[in-house]
Amino acid sequence: MSLEKLPKRVIYTFNLIVKTADIDELNHVNNNVYLKWANLAATKHWEKLSDASINNQYVWVAMRHEIDYLKPAFLKDVITVKTWVGETYGAKSVRYVEMYKKDQLLAKTKTVWVLLDSKTRRPKRIQNDILAVLKK
Numbered sequence: 001m002s003l004e005k006l007p008k009r010v011i012y013t014f015n016l017i018v019k020t021a022d023i024d025e026l027n028h029v030n031n032n033v034y035l036k037w038a039n040l041a042a043t044k045h046w047e048k049l050s051d052a053s054i055n056n057q058y059v060w061v062a063m064r065h066e067i068d069y070l071k072p073a074f075l076k077d078v079i080t081v082k083t084w085v086g087e088t089y090g091a092k093s094v095r096y097v098e099m100y101k102k103d104q105l106l107a108k109t110k111t112v113w114v115l116l117d118s119k120t121r122r123p124k125r126i127q128n129d130i131l132a133v134l135k136k
Contacts, residue, residue, distance in 0.1 A: 010135070011084045012045040018077045028072035035065060038097040038109040041083040045095075049133050057118055058130065063092065064112040071106045073099075079106070085134045091115050091123035093134060
């Protein structure tokens with residue numbers, strides 16, 4: 001799903017600064033950190049979209065992550081993280097995350113999340129209440 005085709009209101013954006021703990025032996029951001037940032041983006045965006053009532057009923061778990069590493073990031077770089085919700089079907093929802101340094105795309109992820117009932121921890125078909133939240 002292309003970022004350019006989305007209405008700006010559905011894209012959640014935040015910035016972070018690369019810390020010493022993010023750097024590996026090659027002196028750039030470790031690949032695991034990009035996954036951490038993708039999870040952080042999902043969490044921050046969901047917290048903005050949802051409320052306590054919804055969070056008491058449902059939880060999300062990752063089923064699959066895909067990451068494309070395009071350019072390295074380095075200590076003290078300012079990273080802009082952009083995320084949005086893509087296709088949603090059954091109990092699954094796809095989330096996209098892109099990470100930039102200035103206007104340069106560094107990495108992009110696609111994660112398939114599964115909605116679970118918070119009490120039973122079983123997959124829960126995404127109903128209209130969650131669809132409405134995801135489309136905010």
